[in-house]
Amino acid sequence: MTLTTANLLQISNVTKRYSTVIANNDVSLNLFKGQIHALLGENGAGKSTLVKIIYGLVKPDVGDMILNNKVYAPENPKKARMSGVGMVFQHFSLFDALTVSQNVLLGMDKSISHNSLMDQIVDVSTSYGLPLNPNRIVGDLSAGERQRIEIVRCLLQKPKLLIMDEPTSVLTPNEINQLFNTLRKLSSQGTSILYISHKLEEVRALCDTATILRNGSIVKSFIPSKTTSAEIAELMVGQKVKPTIKIKSGLKETVLQVRNLSIKSKNTFGTNLKNINFELHQGEILGIGGVAGSGQDELLSALTGETNLEKNTLLYKNIDIGWMSPKQRREIGLLTAPEERLGHAAAPEMNLIENSLITAKNGHGLVKSGWINLSKAVKYAEDIINKFDVRTDSAKNSAKNLSGGNLQKFLIGRELNQNPEVLIVNQPTWGVDASAAQFIRQALLDLISKGNAVIIISQDLDELLEISDRFTALVNGSISKPQLTHTLSVSEIGLMLSTENRTGLEA
Amino acid sequence: MIQIRPRENKSNLLSAVTPVIAVILTMFFGGILFSFLGKNPFEAIKLIFWDPLMSETFADYARPQILVKAAPLILIALGLAVGFRANIWNIGAEGQFIMGALFSGAIGLAFYPSEHWFIFPLMITGGIIGGVLWAIIPGILKSRFNTNEILVSLMLVYIAEQALASASIGLLRNPEGSGFPGSRNLNQYPSASNPEIISGSGIHWGVVFAFLAVWFFHYLLKNHKFGFHIRLFGDAPRAAQFAGLKTEYIVLLCFSISGALAGVAGMFELTGPAGAITIDFNVGYGFTAIIVAFLGRLNPIGILLAGLLMALTYVGGEISQFMLGIPAAAIQVFQGMLLFFLLSIDVIVKYQISFSKTKAISNKS
Numbered sequence: 001m002t003l004t005t006a007n008l009l010q011i012s013n014v015t016k017r018y019s020t021v022i023a024n025n026d027v028s029l030n031l032f033k034g035q036i037h038a039l040l041g042e043n044g045a046g047k048s049t050l051v052k053i054i055y056g057l058v059k060p061d062v063g064d065m066i067l068n069n070k071v072y073a074p075e076n077p078k079k080a081r082m083s084g085v086g087m088v089f090q091h092f093s094l095f096d097a098l099t100v101s102q103n104v105l106l107g108m109d110k111s112i113s114h115n116s117l118m119d120q121i122v123d124v125s126t127s128y129g130l131p132l133n134p135n136r137i138v139g140d141l142s143a144g145e146r147q148r149i150e151i152v153r154c155l156l157q158k159p160k161l162l163i164m165d166e167p168t169s170v171l172t173p174n175e176i177n178q179l180f181n182t183l184r185k186l187s188s189q190g191t192s193i194l195y196i197s198h199k200l201e202e203v204r205a206l207c208d209t210a211t212i213l214r215n216g217s218i219v220k221s222f223i224p225s226k227t228t229s230a231e232i233a234e235l236m237v238g239q240k241v242k243p244t245i246k247i248k249s250g251l252k253e254t255v256l257q258v259r260n261l262s263i264k265s266k267n268t269f270g271t272n273l274k275n276i277n278f279e280l281h282q283g284e285i286l287g288i289g290g291v292a293g294s295g296q297d298e299l300l301s302a303l304t305g306e307t308n309l310e311k312n313t314l315l316y317k318n319i320d321i322g323w324m325s326p327k328q329r330r331e332i333g334l335l336t337a338p339e340e341r342l343g344h345a346a347a348p349e350m351n352l353i354e355n356s357l358i359t360a361k362n363g364h365g366l367v368k369s370g371w372i373n374l375s376k377a378v379k380y381a382e383d384i385i386n387k388f389d390v391r392t393d394s395a396k397n398s399a400k401n402l403s404g405g406n407l408q409k410f411l412i413g414r415e416l417n418q419n420p421e422v423l424i425v426n427q428p429t430w431g432v433d434a435s436a437a438q439f440i441r442q443a444l445l446d447l448i449s450k451g452n453a454v455i456i457i458s459q460d461l462d463e464l465l466e467i468s469d470r471f472t473a474l475v476n477g478s479i480s481k482p483q484l485t486h487t488l489s490v491s492e493i494g495l496m497l498s499t500e501n502r503t504g505l506e507a
Numbered sequence: 508m509i510q511i512r513p514r515e516n517k518s519n520l521l522s523a524v525t526p527v528i529a530v531i532l533t534m535f536f537g538g539i540l541f542s543f544l545g546k547n548p549f550e551a552i553k554l555i556f557w558d559p560l561m562s563e564t565f566a567d568y569a570r571p572q573i574l575v576k577a578a579p580l581i582l583i584a585l586g587l588a589v590g591f592r593a594n595i596w597n598i599g600a601e602g603q604f605i606m607g608a609l610f611s612g613a614i615g616l617a618f619y620p621s622e623h624w625f626i627f628p629l630m631i632t633g634g635i636i637g638g639v640l641w642a643i644i645p646g647i648l649k650s651r652f653n654t655n656e657i658l659v660s661l662m663l664v665y666i667a668e669q670a671l672a673s674a675s676i677g678l679l680r681n682p683e684g685s686g687f688p689g690s691r692n693l694n695q696y697p698s699a700s701n702p703e704i705i706s707g708s709g710i711h712w713g714v715v716f717a718f719l720a721v722w723f724f725h726y727l728l729k730n731h732k733f734g735f736h737i738r739l740f741g742d743a744p745r746a747a748q749f750a751g752l753k754t755e756y757i758v759l760l761c762f763s764i765s766g767a768l769a770g771v772a773g774m775f776e777l778t779g780p781a782g783a784i785t786i787d788f789n790v791g792y793g794f795t796a797i798i799v800a801f802l803g804r805l806n807p808i809g810i811l812l813a814g815l816l817m818a819l820t821y822v823g824g825e826i827s828q829f830m831l832g833i834p835a836a837a838i839q840v841f842q843g844m845l846l847f848f849l850l851s852i853d854v855i856v857k858y859q860i861s862f863s864k865t866k867a868i869s870n871k872s
């Protein structure tokens with residue numbers, strides 16, 4: 001750890017509001033020279049907004065910043081870069097068909113000759129341990145190598161502060177180690193790094209200081225190497241308001257059973273599921289928490305029927321249904337709502353009538369011996385629109401023209417309207433405004449009051465603790481034993497979410 | 508730099524009239540092309556678009572010819588459009604057309620010279636099977652090994668052409684043809700021929716089949732589950748999977764449908780206008796049908812109109828060739844222009860293009 005006390009960036013009392021939501025509430029933060037500072041928090045805690053303010057993408061409503069003893073209020077990212085602030089985004093913006101050096105050249109603010117740029121790229125990449133051949137075509141490179149281009153692009157402008165937004169989400173363990181070495185080297189030479197992550201182990205391995213944001217406010221700053229993962233997780237979770245305890249006379253009959261489910265992810269950067277076991281009972285909501293990329297997508301597609309399962313890994317009312325297609329599962333009452341609305345749950349160019357046909361069961365008479373009954377389909381879609389308060393002027397609107405909240409109400413409504421025995425939803429309220437989110441949660445609660453069962457996979461812990469009867473967490477593709485939510489203490493939840501008791505990270 | 512952004516308010520009217528605008532632009536620039544060749548552009552355009560339908564000299568010959576040429580184009584384009592709507596790109600209809608002709612020809616010739624009522628229907632089935640078998644190859648390779656269907660289907664055209672050449676000098680050669688390449692003329696074999704139903708109208712069974720297929724596919728795509736699945740897969744493949752469709756099933760189905768229609772078109776062409784298997788049996792219907800499919804907006808009714816229009820340029824092109832001596836290649840350029848203008852106007856309709864002087868800053872914001 002570098003012990004410098006010189007201030008680089010002081011953020012004082014920054015507040016940013018988006019209509020009804022406070023993204024940043026009176027945030028004050030000091031960054032020291034040469035320090036690696038982690039910014040932690042759940043999704044929607046306000047990390048990105050704060051970083052966007054520093055990088056000039058968003059202007060704060062209140063508050064000011066001082067960079068190197070000068071007032072700092074960047075109007076745009078270009079001004080921020082000129083003041084010495086660089087940022088590496090989670091998603092890269094590179095042209096696949098161009099070479100490394102051409103890509104870097106395109107991103108330069110100052111004009112520079114191609115040859116001297118090549119030399120500089122080689123210089124920077126060797127001195128910081130970022131092996132990169134400027135003549136390679138970007139399309140041939142791995143995610144780690146692409147990220148190096150973005151880093152080199154920033155370093156060429158000699159930044160005093162480098163912001164990294166979840167840099168390890170696309171990297172292999174080896175690439176992560178390499179990245180950490182580079183970042184340590186940079187910090188030892190006096191560059192400050194603001195490191196956004198929700199992977200606690202990484203933060204503990206790399207960062208000098210960490211600050212936790214929750215609901216837009218700073219909770220605490222601490223030294224991560226002297227704090228356990230469980231303690232950090234507990235801080236991130238906070239003192240949740242306990243929901244009114246639903247008194248239940250024990251658990252009812254089991255409807256869905258997952259037994260020793262292991263799946264290799266189809267996606268190169270996906271997470272393999274490791275020996276997952278849980279049961280779902282009638283009339284309950286099972287909440288599955290965990291940070292993004294812990295295997296949520298893989299678990300959902302195993303449950304929907306998009307992934308083939310081994311025998312006896314998924315049982316519905318004691319019958320093996322692992323072989324069934326999504327359509328067959330729907331017909332026996334197992335319905336799902338995936339996280340990605342446009343492109344997975346809904347077809348963007350199609351209108352709501354056609355989108356309602358994607359999952360509608362044949363029982364509704366919408367399709368008779370293959371022919372679609374258009375007037376019935378229109379009625380069906382309009383029925384969903386009315387019942388679930390979807391704000392749209394017509395059912396003929398295409399899905400992509402609806403706001404996130406309205407489309408989600410429609411998609412959840414599409415499943416609820418079929419009265420599912422088991423409904424599995426992934427991130428039901430992600431990117432949805434507060435009132436729509438409340439509406440969706442209430443609709444799920446109404447469903448279980450009829451004795452049906454729900455699984456919610458979510459990264460919003462508040463949501464899970466508010467409505468789920470039992471809670472478990474998905475961490476690195478494995479799941480802990482579900483516990484009754486109202487009996488869990490904050491530190492127990494923190495422990496379930498932390499990686500400490502599972503596979504550690506090599507760093 | 509040039510910025511291209513999707514338009515927010517797409518004009519439906521505009522997208523319906525783009526084919527018309529494309530035709531007008533093609534006439535204009537085609538006219539310039541013809542004048543560079545030293546021909547009178549107005550006369551050339553008139554010969555291509557007007558005379559085949561209206562002039563007393565040509566209409567009697569040209570009107571039936573338009574139907575004869577439009578039928579295979581429409582049949583093939585309908586099949587291609589089904590695949591294109593699902594983002595599955597079968598470019599090899601020409602090969603499937605050849606294979607349909609070869610299979611049906613072989614069946615017909617096998618029965619020569621006996622006369623039976625079932626020979627013709629059997630040949631239709633053979634044409635379908637030949638087209639499907641040839642089309643299913645890129646389909647299987649795509650669904651199993653994720654190969655690029657554009658390349659595979661296109662390359663199979665050249666293999667089919669070799670098979671055609673081999674058959675016309677080998678297996679299917681006319682034993683009484685004194686050694687000339689080419690099969691017996693099926694027009695002289697009543698059980699296996701496809702003559703005009705009404706004499707002088709140009710209408711043979713292929714034309715009837717094409718019109719029926721337009722009607723059938725119009726309802727299939729609009730109101731049947733199948734059409735819905737095709738469109739769903741084209742718009743969001745993952746949503747189609749979520750709905751319970753297997754990617755493999757859609758890919759194979761689309762290839763089978765386009766192969767079947769191309770194959771049956773080859774069968775009608777062989778038994779009707781062409782008459783015999785020859786080395787140069789195929790004249791590019793399978794490729795021109797790609798233009799027809801897009802010109803018709805991948806919509807069956809549109810394809811009907813586009814097929815007739817494209818047939819008109821074929822027949823008109825022939826007339827202008829022998830009246831003005833315009834080279835055949837210039838007519839092909841002219842037809843190519845039509846697709847070019849159609850696609851480029853599409854870009855302008857769907858996207859907003861602006862030019863700005865600021866340098867590209869790719870450090871996203």
